[in-house]
Amino acid sequence: MSGTTRTIGPPTGALTTRGKLLVLLSCVLVLACVAGVAVWRAADRADQKNQVQASGPAVRPGTVSLAAGGARQIVFRSLAWGPHRDELTSVPAADPNGPRTASGVKCLRFYAAGGTGICLQAERGAVTDTYRALVLDSHLRETRHVDLAGIPTRARVSPSGRMVAWTVFVGGDSYAGTNFSTRTSILDTRTGALQPTLEDYTVTRDGKRVHATDVNFWGVTFADDEHFYATLATGGQTYLIRGDVATKTATTLRTNVECPSLSPDGTRIAFKKRVPGLPADAPWRLYVLDLATLRDHPTAETRDVDDQAVWSDNNALVYSLPGNYGSDLYTVPATGTGSPRLLTPSALAPAYLH
16 A cells, blocks of 8 residues: 555535536526516517607507408508507508507518518517418408528518518528528418528529529518519629529619618609618619619609508508607609608508508
């Protein structure tokens, strides 16, 4: 036996009493943070519900329909502070600042046509949110839902109401920078066939197939149940594409077109265009493109428009700009003449229904 004295300590990997206390304290702090966030989010939602926007539009519960017939109306997400904030509401198209009828259905993004609505919705969690796309019938009843991979940003419905499309951010949360990733899906509401991503499409540019790993698609606008326009981004450039749902093919038409919106007569596209010399975080102006000539002209709106505009008719555009309660809706002639004017405050994602 050696005469060396050895001190016997705790086995390797064993926690001391102090270590156990530190672990316990860390767990308590994490749980406290989770509880605090949950309380804050609940309080924030309660605050939104209980406060009524000063001098805001009148909002009252009632029946909102997407069915054809009757007086022309606008259905949109109401951002007016109060118990009906974020609900789909309707107003007569002839009186956009009139009293709003609230449906009880909440959406982050919305669009409707042909008696079909698409509602991109948040499922609020204690710490994080999840998202889903709801297909709605003319009575705003859910007919199908699809879980979403990210934050909703764009939604459209074909004129007949058969096809719906949406775009979400799966990385980043703004189109202004370069560090973002999107996913755009198309759903046939008649057959239930879902195309999860336009990245499965074969895209040609100048007669050659586009082979790239950095492609992003967003902002679908339907020509009919088989054809659509959208934005493709790759190599630091954006393109207007025309797509075919049946063949899963698309062709680039021209550059520097984002968030296209097809006019009711199918001859022009409203879009946001990056204009050289503007700030990197506010680079867009609202333009209109003639599909026959592929020439464009600016509208009279000179502020930064980060939205997919809607045509109220063949002559005017409606779009959102930041407002005191989230965003306000403005309108401007599509011809490049006139001047922009406020359509209605505290509103987002409009759809004009006949």
